[in-house]
Amino acid sequence: MITVGKLCEDFYALTAAWGIPWIVPTLVVMTVVVGVVVAYIAVAAMFLIWWERKISAHIQVRFGPMRVGGWHGWAQSIADGIKLLLKEDIIPARADKVIFALAPMVVFGASLATYVTIPWAPGLIVKDLNIGLLYMVAISSLTVVGIIMAGWSSNNKYATLGAIRSAAQAVSYEVPLVLSLLGPVMLAGTMSMGRLVEAQGGTWFGILPRWFVFPQVVAFLVYFTCALAECNRLPFDIPEAESELVAGFHIEYSGMRFAIFFLAEYANMVVVAAIATTLFLGGWRGPWLAIPGLSAEVSRGLFSLVWFQVKVYFLIFLMMWLRWTLNRLRVDQLMDFAWKVLLPIAFANLIVTGLVMTLWK
Amino acid sequence: MIPLSHYLILGAILFSLGVFGALTRRNAIAILMSIELMLNAVGLNFIAFARYLPQTMLQGQVFVIFIITIAAAEAAVGLAIVLGLYRNFKTVNVDEINLMKW
Amino acid sequence: MTINLAIFYVLAAFTVWAAAVVVLGKNIVRAAVALIFAFCGMAALYVLLDAEFLAAVQVLIYVGGITILLLFAIMLTSRISSPTARVINDQVLLSAVAAVGLLVALIYAAIRGIPEFPGPPRLPETAPFIGRALLTTYVLPFEAVSILLLAGMVGAIILARKE
Numbered sequence: 001m002i003t004v005g006k007l008c009e010d011f012y013a014l015t016a017a018w019g020i021p022w023i024v025p026t027l028v029v030m031t032v033v034v035g036v037v038v039a040y041i042a043v044a045a046m047f048l049i050w051w052e053r054k055i056s057a058h059i060q061v062r063f064g065p066m067r068v069g070g071w072h073g074w075a076q077s078i079a080d081g082i083k084l085l086l087k088e089d090i091i092p093a094r095a096d097k098v099i100f101a102l103a104p105m106v107v108f109g110a111s112l113a114t115y116v117t118i119p120w121a122p123g124l125i126v127k128d129l130n131i132g133l134l135y136m137v138a139i140s141s142l143t144v145v146g147i148i149m150a151g152w153s154s155n156n157k158y159a160t161l162g163a164i165r166s167a168a169q170a171v172s173y174e175v176p177l178v179l180s181l182l183g184p185v186m187l188a189g190t191m192s193m194g195r196l197v198e199a200q201g202g203t204w205f206g207i208l209p210r211w212f213v214f215p216q217v218v219a220f221l222v223y224f225t226c227a228l229a230e231c232n233r234l235p236f237d238i239p240e241a242e243s244e245l246v247a248g249f250h251i252e253y254s255g256m257r258f259a260i261f262f263l264a265e266y267a268n269m270v271v272v273a274a275i276a277t278t279l280f281l282g283g284w285r286g287p288w289l290a291i292p293g294l295s296a297e298v299s300r301g302l303f304s305l306v307w308f309q310v311k312v313y314f315l316i317f318l319m320m321w322l323r324w325t326l327n328r329l330r331v332d333q334l335m336d337f338a339w340k341v342l343l344p345i346a347f348a349n350l351i352v353t354g355l356v357m358t359l360w361k
Numbered sequence: 362m363i364p365l366s367h368y369l370i371l372g373a374i375l376f377s378l379g380v381f382g383a384l385t386r387r388n389a390i391a392i393l394m395s396i397e398l399m400l401n402a403v404g405l406n407f408i409a410f411a412r413y414l415p416q417t418m419l420q421g422q423v424f425v426i427f428i429i430t431i432a433a434a435e436a437a438v439g440l441a442i443v444l445g446l447y448r449n450f451k452t453v454n455v456d457e458i459n460l461m462k463w
Numbered sequence: 464m465t466i467n468l469a470i471f472y473v474l475a476a477f478t479v480w481a482a483a484v485v486v487l488g489k490n491i492v493r494a495a496v497a498l499i500f501a502f503c504g505m506a507a508l509y510v511l512l513d514a515e516f517l518a519a520v521q522v523l524i525y526v527g528g529i530t531i532l533l534l535f536a537i538m539l540t541s542r543i544s545s546p547t548a549r550v551i552n553d554q555v556l557l558s559a560v561a562a563v564g565l566l567v568a569l570i571y572a573a574i575r576g577i578p579e580f581p582g583p584p585r586l587p588e589t590a591p592f593i594g595r596a597l598l599t600t601y602v603l604p605f606e607a608v609s610i611l612l613l614a615g616m617v618g619a620i621i622l623a624r625k626e
Binding site: 362363365366367368369370371372373374375376377378379380381382384385386387388390391393394395397398401404405408409411412418419420422423425426427429430431432433434435436437438440441442443444445447453455456 | 467468471475478479482483485486487491494495498501502505508509511512513514516517520521524525528529532533535536537539540550551552554555557558559561562563565566569570572573574577586589592593596597600601604608611612614615616618619620622623
């Protein structure tokens with residue numbers, strides 16, 4: 001949205017007029033942006049936790065949280081958060097304290113760092129890096145390292161097993177994930193998230209929007225499956241299987257540290273859905289009307305913001321729906337599926353896309 | 362503008378740290394980690410040259426891609442060898458793997 | 464002291480400290496975590512050198528691949544070793560001399576040997592440039608490296624699997 005950029009420029013001009021060195025307004029703007037992103041993550045995670053409980057309840061023909069806060073228990077997440085904050089912080093006696101404390105920070109830091117290149121609205125990105133997509137994939141691979149650190153430093157066999165399985169699963173599913181993302185990148189010719197959305201403008205035959213999901217259906221399905229596996233969601237739930245591994249790599253974490261892992265998982269879900277929306281579903285594109293009283297750009301920006309959130313939460317709803325409907329894959333089935341099914345399909349999609357692009361030039 | 366010599370000196374420090382680690386550590390995995398450090402220092406040198414020396418097609422950066430790839434392959438094979446060693450000798454201390462010493 | 468120089472010094476100090484922990488650390492898992500920090504510091508230095516594509520590749524492959532391999536190997540080969548087990552072997556003096564000698568030689572070469580060029584103009588995007596170079600001028604090393612990776616994969620699987 002053009003107004004945010006203009007606000008920043010006015011702020012810089014104001015502080016320059018007062019004689020303050022340029023580093024001060026830069027730091028202030030950076031702090032405000034980080035604050036906004038963290039606030040968004042916190043609110044979104046709390047909403048998603050409540051929503052998941054409601055969706056799971058209705059799929060299982062029950063009600064879910066109904067009491068806390070009045071209408072359908074909307075304040076349940078806030079109550080859960082307060083409960084987790086007040087719990088005792090237990091560190092196992094023979095655990096490696098430094099790495100035990102560092103692991104949740106690495107996982108949450110990696111999830112937080114991927115919010116830098118998400119295009120919320122036209123022009124509303126924290127920083128439109130020209131390798132935006134590659135940056136997001138690279139930083140999300142840091143969560144695997146955090147998970148291994150958490151599992152190893154807990155000094156607990158179940159935790160170590162869960163960490164090893166989670167690392168194997170995440171690393172295996174990263175390969176078809178990156179390959180499936182290359183299809184839209186080839187179609188758009190850029191890795192920058194803002195330009196990827198701009199490349200999906202216009203319509204075919206007047207009604208079908210030029211989103212990349214239509215020529216790249218296979219890539220979308222492969223990406224969605226791999227994204228489920230990267231978030232450790234069912235049906236790829238082995239690392240966190242409550243009935244198998246007693247919560248896997250975060251067994252020994254309690255209180256605030258566990259809350260950070262939990263937050264990081266839901267933040268990761270939003271990021272993954274945001275990447276899918278940007279690359280396949282046209283990002284913030286959608287029909288918009290001019291709101292009387294505001295300029296055209298601002299109303300387009302507001303509508304785009306809403307459309308982006310609608311698409312992201314629709315994909316998250318799909319993820320939650322799949323979680324409570326499908327059953328869990330075994331570890332060897334999981335690895336088979338990644339290497340023997342998804343990887344050849346992703347390669348085939350890449351080759352076919354390249355061929356079609358070359359022949360239809 | 363940061364002078365080129367700063368980057369080269371940093372690369373030299375990291376490389377000699379890696380050499381020291383590769384020559385003195387007893388754990389085979391720690392030796393592999395020091396080798397990765399050496400490869401990284403070399404990569405830093407290449408990219409510094411790609412930035413500061415007149416080049417037509419970023420040869421320095423292309424070469425670093427090859428370095429990263431080869432480092433990955435070497436780490437994989439090296440760790441597989443270490444696993445094989447552990448299975449046979451029950452230790453990864455290179456000092457204790459001396460069956461062929463006369 | 465421009466801001467670029469200050470950032471360079473901070474990143475360089477961070478990377479050298481992490482490398483020192485890798486080389487001298489007693490606990491091998493802490494050394495591996497310090498290696499992760501060293502790789503991230505190097506990626507930040509690459510960004511400072513306008514090589515942003517390589518910085519992302521460095522994080523993706525080194526941190527997201529090689530360090531996970533290293534941590535797996537550490538987990539599979541760790542024994543309960545006594546805390547007083549020696550980390551450094553008997554060659555400390557000789558290798559310290561060798562390392563310091565190498566360092567002095569390299570610093571001398573860095574300060575005296577390289578003429579100060581002004582540097583080419585900065586490219587707006589390095590990724591398409593590198594891609595084109597890899598597929599036109601450097602296609603032979605590219606294919607050779609892919610065969611090397613295949614051979615490495617097959618070899619590692621054969622060496623590491625259970626008999």
